[in-house]
Amino acid sequence: MDTPMLSRRGFTAAALAFPLIANGSTRSGSPSSPAGLSGAIGPVLTGLYADPHIVRFGDRYYIYPTTDGQRWMSTSFKCFSSSDLVNWKDEGVILDLAEVAWAETKAWAPAAARGPDGRYYFYFTAQDRIGVAVSDSPTGPFRDALGKPLIERNQFETYPIDPMVFADDDGERYLYFGNGRCIAVRLKPNMIEIDEPTARDITPESPTTEYREGAFMLRRGDTYHLSWSVNDTRSPDYQVHAATSDSPFGPFTVADNVPVLFRDGVTRGPAHHSIARLPGEDRWVICFHRFAVPGGDGMNRETCLAPLTFDEEGRMQRVDLSALRGA
Numbered sequence: 001m002d003t004p005m006l007s008r009r010g011f012t013a014a015a016l017a018f019p020l021i022a023n024g025s026t027r028s029g030s031p032s033s034p035a036g037l038s039g040a041i042g043p044v045l046t047g048l049y050a051d052p053h054i055v056r057f058g059d060r061y062y063i064y065p066t067t068d069g070q071r072w073m074s075t076s077f078k079c080f081s082s083s084d085l086v087n088w089k090d091e092g093v094i095l096d097l098a099e100v101a102w103a104e105t106k107a108w109a110p111a112a113a114r115g116p117d118g119r120y121y122f123y124f125t126a127q128d129r130i131g132v133a134v135s136d137s138p139t140g141p142f143r144d145a146l147g148k149p150l151i152e153r154n155q156f157e158t159y160p161i162d163p164m165v166f167a168d169d170d171g172e173r174y175l176y177f178g179n180g181r182c183i184a185v186r187l188k189p190n191m192i193e194i195d196e197p198t199a200r201d202i203t204p205e206s207p208t209t210e211y212r213e214g215a216f217m218l219r220r221g222d223t224y225h226l227s228w229s230v231n232d233t234r235s236p237d238y239q240v241h242a243a244t245s246d247s248p249f250g251p252f253t254v255a256d257n258v259p260v261l262f263r264d265g266v267t268r269g270p271a272h273h274s275i276a277r278l279p280g281e282d283r284w285v286i287c288f289h290r291f292a293v294p295g296g297d298g299m300n301r302e303t304c305l306a307p308l309t310f311d312e313e314g315r316m317q318r319v320d321l322s323a324l325r326g327a
């Protein structure tokens, strides 16, 4: 475990000092001041889970991860929920590929969103394609909405994995995906079709970064933040970079403080992340996986959480994992 002061879950209210979390803080600090943050970063889920997508629906947070520890050959998806980011409830299997006609394995890297119709839409990778499933509940059960992939192999010039769904303030929804290149496309209001003519390659081009996979999009004020994984997930140097734009389609300016998240002495391979905002606050958490501690690797990963802050210029600030652990 990271540090003896923490529980098995390893993530405490003190780590965030967010006032909405009960139990107070013995090592409090302002989340807008990285120097004031303390505590550890995880794991928050018991077991091996990777590629976590964190999202808030109603008064609960949900994490939709890849089930790990099966040599990337998992066949179903689970979900976890929490009211406080500390205590997570295992909601069980929400989609089993046994019920998906076009794929049997490689159930990876999902994302979820609420549609204009109030239903929940679950975007998932399966056997190198992307599907969409629907449910009346964020905890499922989800059923395949199309009976075929939403994004097929060779449909775009990217390896079609790692979907991310983003809802903009104006109600438009976008899908981001891809390994090697990042593709963005507007979703139709029914959430189960893409508006294909809007698709474009938005891969950030910069000498200081290399887009690999795991794209995530958020909006803070009028600024769109695209973030993604760099390097191979089997590398201890797997890390998160970020860029900004005034449009969900870019072009994106790569921040000069990349990487935003990267390894330290304990945490190896910290990436494939997602970010959630605390309701009504300019306070954010970054959810990511790392090699399980101890003994993990790129196929045996665990899910962690850490506070994420922005600097005065509106850029994501580097997450100092060592400082968060109090190291």
Ligand code: FUB
Pocket (backbone or CB within 6 Å): 050, 051, 066, 072, 108, 109, 125, 161, 162, 213, 214, 229, 233, 272
């Ligand atoms: O979990 C399988 C793959 O590993 C994901 O699709 C990638 O983003 C990487 O994390």
